[in-house]
Amino acid sequence: MKGKVIILVAPSGAGKTTLAKRLFKDFEDLKFSVSATTRPPREGEENGKHYHFLSDEEFQARIDENDFLEWEEFYG
Structure with missing residues (x-):
């Protein structure tokens, strides 16, 4: 995923944090802005x-x- 930007946008309580945690677990080279x-x-x-x-x-x-x-x- 080098050079890509992922932006998670959703209403409060929709699961953005849960999804972000999973992405960071599954993709070790992913960085948080x-x-x-x-x-x-x-x-x-x-x-x-x-x-x-x-x-x-x-x-x-x-x-x-x-x-x-x-x-x-x-x-x-």
């Missing part, structure tokens, strides 16, 4: 695992360099 955010980490969140925590300047630089597949500004 980690989102980037400019908000501060919450308790227990790890940089690079739950999110990539970036400064506003770092985030804008990544946008300018077309490093993101997509991005959105929330409550900004």
Whole structure:
């Protein structure tokens, strides 16, 4: 599945997490996309695992360099 993007979209409770766990079990080379955010980490969140925590300047630089597949500004 190298070079492919799989996006799971469904209503809450439809089984996205169950399907994702199965896919990760069956396809060892499958990777999970980690989102980037400019908000501060919450308790227990790890940089690079739950999110990539970036400064506003770092985030804008990544946008300018077309490093993101997509991005959105929330409550900004």
